[in-house]
Amino acid sequence: MTPEQIIFIFCAALILASALMVVTTRKLLHAALWLVAALFGVAMVYAILDAGFMAVVQVVVYIGAIAILFIFAVMLTRKEMRDRGPQLRPGWWLAALLGLLVFAGLTFLLITQPGINRTAAAIPSDVDTIGRLGMALVSPNAFVLPFEVASILLLAALVGAVYVAVSKK
Amino acid sequence: MSIPLSWYLILAAALFCIGLFGVLSRKNAIAILLGVELMLNAVNINLVAFWRYLDPVQVAGQVFAIIVFAVAAAEVAVGLALIISIYRRRNTVVADEVDLMKW
Numbered sequence: 450m451t452p453e454q455i456i457f458i459f460c461a462a463l464i465l466a467s468a469l470m471v472v473t474t475r476k477l478l479h480a481a482l483w484l485v486a487a488l489f490g491v492a493m494v495y496a497i498l499d500a501g502f503m504a505v506v507q508v509v510v511y512i513g514a515i516a517i518l519f520i521f522a523v524m525l526t527r528k529e530m531r532d533r534g535p536q537l538r539p540g541w542w543l544a545a546l547l548g549l550l551v552f553a554g555l556t557f558l559l560i561t562q563p564g565i566n567r568t569a570a571a572i573p574s575d576v577d578t579i580g581r582l583g584m585a586l587v588s589p590n591a592f593v594l595p596f597e598v599a600s601i602l603l604l605a606a607l608v609g610a611v612y613v614a615v616s617k618k
Numbered sequence: 619m620s621i622p623l624s625w626y627l628i629l630a631a632a633l634f635c636i637g638l639f640g641v642l643s644r645k646n647a648i649a650i651l652l653g654v655e656l657m658l659n660a661v662n663i664n665l666v667a668f669w670r671y672l673d674p675v676q677v678a679g680q681v682f683a684i685i686v687f688a689v690a691a692a693e694v695a696v697g698l699a700l701i702i703s704i705y706r707r708r709n710t711v712v713a714d715e716v717d718l719m720k721w
Contacts, residue, residue: 472640522698544642552635566622599688606692614699
């Protein structure tokens with residue numbers, strides 16, 4: 450076991466335990482806070498993968514914006530469902546069975562693929578991946594069109610969310 | 619990088635299946651969206667892991683993951699706005715009780 454593998458196993462255990470708490474805990478506000486823990490674990494995995502920009506975006510966008518939005522929504526809709534009674538549907542064991550089957554199938558497919566246990570070559574030291582990412586996002590030869598489409602999508606979602614959520618009196 | 623690629627893929631598969639369980643089994647619509655977030659994160663782990671292990675010089679994998687980020691943010695904003703709007707009109711956030719369009 451190298452130190453890297455130990456850190457990865459720690460992150461994976463954090464992610465999976467938090468994710469299990471998200472889907473099983475009865476209190477919805479606690480579920481949203483466990484989601485923050487799971488998202489932080491994913492940010493650590495990005496950092497292990499040398500994707501520093503992704504790790505920062507994960508913390509800023511997912512934890513800073515999306516998780517906070519969830520907490521606001523839980524608090525705004527709290528009067529009715531005061532975490533009483535079962536939080537799971539009656540057929541939850543079918544969903545658990547389906548999840549286990551999908552996981553078993555995916556794992557079986559993955560471990561039978563050739564080359565699945567490869568390790569990564571080191572990134573050449575003269576390659577600045579974050580700089581290349583920034584250039585690729587605005588370069589006409591690369592990904593400027595998907596970038597613009599994403600910005601239009603965000604603008605449309607912003608307008609749509611305000612229009613849907615505003616109270617019409 | 620001494621971690622095999624399969625570790626990341628199996629972690630992502632497990633996270634995806636936990637999210638799938640959450641989506642299928644929870645009653646509360648906000649909890650269903652929490653499950654969707656877990657599944658989107660699993661996909662992003664896969665994308666970044668393949669970028670790092672297959673072709674770290676080309677940044678296409680990371681760009682794809684960033685687009686997934688943007689779509690996830692848009693999805694959460696619209697989804698939570700819909701849930702709050704439904705809560706205002708029908709005073710419930712239980713997905714089974716929102717049956718206005720069911721005939």
